[in-house]
Amino acid sequence: MEASLLISSKSLYCRPMVYENEEQDKQWRALIVKAQSGDSAAYRELLSALVPVIRRAVVKSLPSPDSADDVVQEVLLSVHKALHTYDSNRPFTPWLMAIVSFRKTDFLRQHYAARGNKQVSLESVDIPDYLNSSDSSMNCHDIENAINELPKKQRKVVELLKIKGFSTKEVSEQTGLSETAVKVTMHRALQKLKEKLA
């Protein structure tokens, strides 16, 4: 029992997600060791094998799939620059993933910093007129009708909490319910509204 706990805590510490394919890691390790000694064929094989892995690792967290190629390129360049820091006695994947994560964060930081330049003035934004649009007003009526169909207690809590914007404490004082009861009532009301509007 103790031994199994020890093993599980050790594997948790070692982040098992990076060891999902030990065979592959061994293969990459052999290739990078050859690359460190100047074998360009092994290096080409390694980099080509890494491209889909890096792309898969970064694509989900990037704002658009098109930017994945830029990050992949950055990571490849970084792998090249950091080639001498790889210790052949250690697994390869954590080393690679640390670089991938670093470059991805770098890219995202630059991307979101550049968003400041993409701001537009409020006048130039085309905001749809929800009040006069027939579709939108229909939706509003649906919501109003759904709220009106709620039991009196739930309707009052929804009105005070969500429409008039009172806090839970204030609603609790106005309705005489406890704060927990207000939250529970609100939760039930939202469930009912969800069912009705679905």
Place this chain on the structure above:
Amino acid sequence: MNNDKIDKTIQDLCGELKPVCCVNPLWRALLWILMVVCYTSAVAMTIGLRENIAEAMNREDYIFELILAFSTGISASLMTFWLSIPDCDRYKRFLAVPLTLLAVQIIWMLDRLYFEGMGSIRENWLSHCWINTALHTTLPAIAVLILVRKGATVMPCALASYAVLAVSEFGWIGMRLVCPHDNVGEAYFLNFLPYVIIGIIAGFAAKKLFRW
């Protein structure tokens, strides 16, 4: 997906490939520590050890302060060089060691401040302390910058903090060897103040300094 661009990059990188030698960060750390210990001793001897060094060496509190600073310096140096490689996750468990030692040092300083007070601060500290401080730290700081930049850090801010801590501790030990005043005002505030300022500046410049 632009595979041609990536293929071209791979081709270029393979063309540029040269045999590389993998250097353990521990060796770099030991090299730096050895260099700093020699340098600090040499600077202290050149400036001249404090006149009451023999008396100070018999005091337990003085020895304790030196040992504490030395331990903090050593652990911060090791952390600095361990953080200079991408695969530094395995060393993260040691991150707390220099910080804990630094906390002990701060508590010790506050304890002394409470019981002994600030003490007198020399009038000519501007012309004396700063030159010695600069002498003690400039070369170690340049050396750590060069050696760390040979690595490839993925934690530049943490690395910069530990580097500043390591340089500060060794510099401070040097100052304690040459400065005859042991009161809190001199030993901690005046001798530490330049390092704190340098540390803040280095913190802001960390990402640029350790960019790779």
